Amino acid sequence: MSAGPLSQSPLWRWSAQFYERAATEAWSKGIVPWRLTNSVRVAEAYGRLISAWRTDLIAAGFKAPDAPVEVLELGGGAGRLAFHLVRWLEQAKVPFQLTWSDAAASNVAAFNARTFVQERAGAVEAVKLDVLQDPMGPPLAPDVVIGSYLFDTLPHDAWAVRGGRLVEQHVRVELPPGTAPECERAELHWADVETDAPAFVRGYAPRVGEGGFMLPVGALQCLKRVTEWSTGRCLVLAADKGEPDVAAVQAGGSPKLQRHGGISAMVNFDAIRAWWGWRPFLRSAQAEPDLGFYALAQGLKALPVTRMTWSASFGAESLLHRLRELDALLQGEASVPQLLQALAAWRFDPDVFVRMAEPLRASKPTPEEAAALVAAIDHTWENHFEVGGDLDVAFEMATVLHRIGQLTRAAHLYERSLELHGRHATACFNLGLCRLDLGDRDQGAMLLKEVLELQPGHAAATRILAQL
Ligand SMILES: C[S@@+](CC[C@H](N)C(=O)[O-])C[C@H]1O[C@@H](n2cnc3c(N)ncnc32)[C@H](O)[C@@H]1O
Known part of the structure; x- marks a missing residue:
């Protein structure tokens, strides 16, 4: 060209x-x-x-x-x-x-x-x-x-002043063969x-x-x-x-x-x-x-x-700076109240929640903190906008709720995860456990059987089914 x-x-x-x-x-x-x-x-x-x-x-x-x-x-x-x-x-x-x-x-x-x-x-x-x-x-x-x-x-144009003279930087584009998008391949x-x-x-x-x-x-x-x-x-x-x-x-x-x-x-x-x-x-x-x-x-x-x-x-403020503060908080040992405060500052943004899901799963909240966490997750779920892909907000929320024993809420969100992201073994297994713990033996067993179809040989599903 x-x-x-x-x-x-x-x-x-x-x-x-x-x-x-x-x-x-x-x-x-x-x-x-x-x-x-x-x-x-x-x-x-x-x-x-x-x-x-x-x-x-x-x-x-x-x-x-x-x-x-x-x-x-x-x-x-x-x-x-x-x-x-x-x-x-x-x-x-x-x-x-x-x-x-x-x-x-x-x-x-x-x-x-x-x-x-x-x-x-x-x-x-x-x-x-x-x-x-x-x-x-x-x-x-x-x-x-x-x-x-x-x-x-x-489109943009590129110019330069060289030794006081204004010149335009022209570009010649070559496209080597390949399957990557053209803009990535172009020389x-x-x-x-x-x-x-x-x-x-x-x-x-x-x-x-x-x-x-x-x-x-x-x-x-x-x-x-x-x-x-x-x-x-x-x-x-x-x-x-x-x-x-x-x-x-x-x-x-x-x-x-x-x-x-x-x-x-x-x-x-x-x-x-x-x-x-x-x-x-x-x-x-x-x-x-x-x-x-x-x-x-x-x-x-x-x-x-x-x-x-x-x-x-x-x-008044740089949101990029605020985002970096959040990164720093998440890299340290943040307490549940600190995480919830940050989530509120980010207006219960599901993306922010997903980033703090791991520390929340690892936390041991007091009953008051657990109640605040449940309310925050409810609020954050209302803001969820599904774009598909790997980011499974419902699953992240369900696992946090599951850890703190909120089985009904967790089950509801595992179901949303399966609905929005397709049937996958981990969500089916976790949902099966919730159902069993909630006393629904038939549903629980059905889900564990599905886990074995999705992932033959799943050890925990096999063991629990044998015990039922
Ligand atoms: C980098 S994305 C930004 C999308 C979104 N505004 C955001 O912040 O995530 C750029 C978007 O502009 C659209 N776009 C590119 N050229 C455009 C044009 N000439 N007129 C209108 N939209 C255009 C693309 O289809 C794409 O959705």
Whole structure:
């Protein structure tokens, strides 16, 4: 293939095809990072910001007090953020209309098949929308637009200043044979080329000084389209990896591409900020290359409630730091109250629970702690959003409940595990034990026989069946 600008390379097309093929497996198999951006905590913070923006719109006379806030999510992936967001908005009684979208038809079909979507027909709608290609745009003028790990996935260009001269870093892509996704196999050969740089690039380059930098041309194109769709008045909530400021751009070198089935790049948020110009641009506290949260506003002269809400949430703390604190807690010898406190701080997020399941199984809670643990598991299960794959939340919860003697609850969750993840010997065996301990001999024996079908020679199942 001949060399050309990075944004014109086939990498982005292959990446889109990867998402279409992988569908929700991109998430269930952990190919794509998504834990934090899809967390209950982020959904709650977004819910508060959406409500705040709605208040500012009403105060400025741009929305009737009883009109719903129109939310558009772009590149929604598996849809878990939307699930948590919808439930938060409902609980907070914020009138809303959510249009959820993704360029991959497979993701849209999976989202539409979700019960929580079907139960909310009219309030939640899914559409296939390619933010760059779709000629029509969404079926609404959004007040709020959400895009998590979207800007990194859209095309980027690579530039550099060498000895004071601005050059474009062109790429030639070769694709050796193989079965791995194209973006992972591709070999990239870079060359500096002198070209006529667009005015924005010429204006931006002196900010960086010497060295390479990337420009998120896809994200800028997306923001341009969002401005058109919203007729110039909306709040954009973006979460992504990238460079939060010019110092990070200068430190980073370039081009910075990551391969994970598809391809993505560090998003130059410093360039986005420059491009956004005088319009309000809010950045999370200690935004860092791994992940930053950003709010881009336009169309309101003042946004006091939105600013205040941002300052109290993303502006006040770094969720990545909070996540690292959780890692540290889980690496030490945390007590049950400490673990439950952390679970509450993460708003009873099932992902967080799964990470603490092992220490909880090993713990010896007091009766009061056990009661609090049961209540916390009930609460956390309500937040469960199944993506399949190896992460079996119901099984993790069941085993913790089983250890503390909560047999009925444990049995219920073993059943959910079997329903959602298929019949597997360990869950059948544990459920069989629960049934026997609950006095249901027939059910217990039936399950142990099933264990022997699933795993012939299972020693414990054979022994217990012989005793029955
Ligand atoms: C890295 S995933 C992020 C998914 C989700 N927002 C999250 O945080 O887990 C990127 C998503 O953007 C979608 N996508 C890629 N290119 C797109 C485009 N041009 N328009 C809309 N969606 C796109 C992909 O199908 C994929 O679901």
